[in-house]
Amino acid sequence: MNTDILWSKILEKLQSELNSLTFTTWFKDTELYKLENNKAYIIVPMPIHKKHLNENYSDLIINKLYNETNTNYDLYFFLKEEIQAEETIIVDEKDNDSNSNINVINTDLNINYNINSNLNKNYTFESFIVGNSNKFAQTAALSVAEYPGSMYNPLFIYGNSGLGKTHLMHAIGNYIVEHSNRKVLYITSEEFMQDYRNVYNNKDGETNFNYINFFNNKYRNIDVLIIDDIQLLSGPKSQESFFNTFNTLFNNQKQIIISSDRSPND
Numbered sequence: 001m002n003t004d005i006l007w008s009k010i011l012e013k014l015q016s017e018l019n020s021l022t023f024t025t026w027f028k029d030t031e032l033y034k035l036e037n038n039k040a041y042i043i044v045p046m047p048i049h050k051k052h053l054n055e056n057y058s059d060l061i062i063n064k065l066y067n068e069t070n071t072n073y074d075l076y077f078f079l080k081e082e083i084q085a086e087e088t089i090i091v092d093e094k095d096n097d098s099n100s101n102i103n104v105i106n107t108d109l110n111i112n113y114n115i116n117s118n119l120n121k122n123y124t125f126e127s128f129i130v131g132n133s134n135k136f137a138q139t140a141a142l143s144v145a146e147y148p149g150s151m152y153n154p155l156f157i158y159g160n161s162g163l164g165k166t167h168l169m170h171a172i173g174n175y176i177v178e179h180s181n182r183k184v185l186y187i188t189s190e191e192f193m194q195d196y197r198n199v200y201n202n203k204d205g206e207t208n209f210n211y212i213n214f215f216n217n218k219y220r221n222i223d224v225l226i227i228d229d230i231q232l233l234s235g236p237k238s239q240e241s242f243f244n245t246f247n248t249l250f251n252n253q254k255q256i257i258i259s260s261d262r263s264p265n266d
Contacts, residue, residue, distance in 0.1 A: 007032035010064045025142050040073035050077040052143050118186040123170030141168045145175035148255035157259040165259040169226045182223035189232040196238050220248045230258040
């Protein structure tokens with residue numbers, strides 16, 4: 001069977017089974033390059049697609065190929081520009097696959113408190129305007145939204161003001177809330193510092209232990225922490241508190257998302 005016709009059939013079935021955002025982001029711009037020796041070579045638009053499709057959709061693609069051809073195929077993903085070095089890429093991909101470690105997320109939670117996520121429901125992936133300058137950021141953000149704590153952790157979104165960083169962060173949070181029971185918190189650096197300052201609420205700097213419990217529950221008993229404008233987080237005590245919060249969440253495979261209008265080096 002012609003590979004273009006075969007792949008069109010598979011994409012048509014995938015489109016009917018997946019939501020439009022997932023299909024458009026991960027499958028729309030893919031191509032079936034060739035089938036050879038029980039190997040399926042698939043062209044993807046960006047490097048991020050290799051990892052994401054291989055780790056999260058390989059079984060689905062293999063099943064679709066089997067349904068159409070009655071043959072089981074091993075999958076190999078590569079970019080168009082890599083076609084000239086195809087054999088080298090295939091070996092590299094095979095080696096990477098055999099050595100890859102996939103994180104398993106434990107979503108069995110016993111948290112008995114309510115939290116206000118602070119998410120703006122108007123900021124979604126569907127309302128985010130995608131262009132050449134932000135397509136990679138949008139794709140990475142969706143990857144995190146689909147598999148929080150697994151793909152990119154922490155996710156650091158960097159760009160000048162007004163380019164959509166906040167929109168993307170809210171979109172991730174809204175997607176996770178809609179598709180899972182995970183606890184999500186969006187906060188600004190200023191709000192984080194204010195919460196920390198409330199732990200020391202008098203002139204002598206004595207600790208408010210009741211507020212410590214509130215602080216720890218708010219920031220550490222969650223699954224996804226989103227902090228906007230991390231460059232504004234100032235003061236050694238506040239930074240130390242964020243450092244400890246970061247480590248607690250990261251060590252428990254919780255997703256951390258931060259944004260900045262300054263580069264990571266800065």
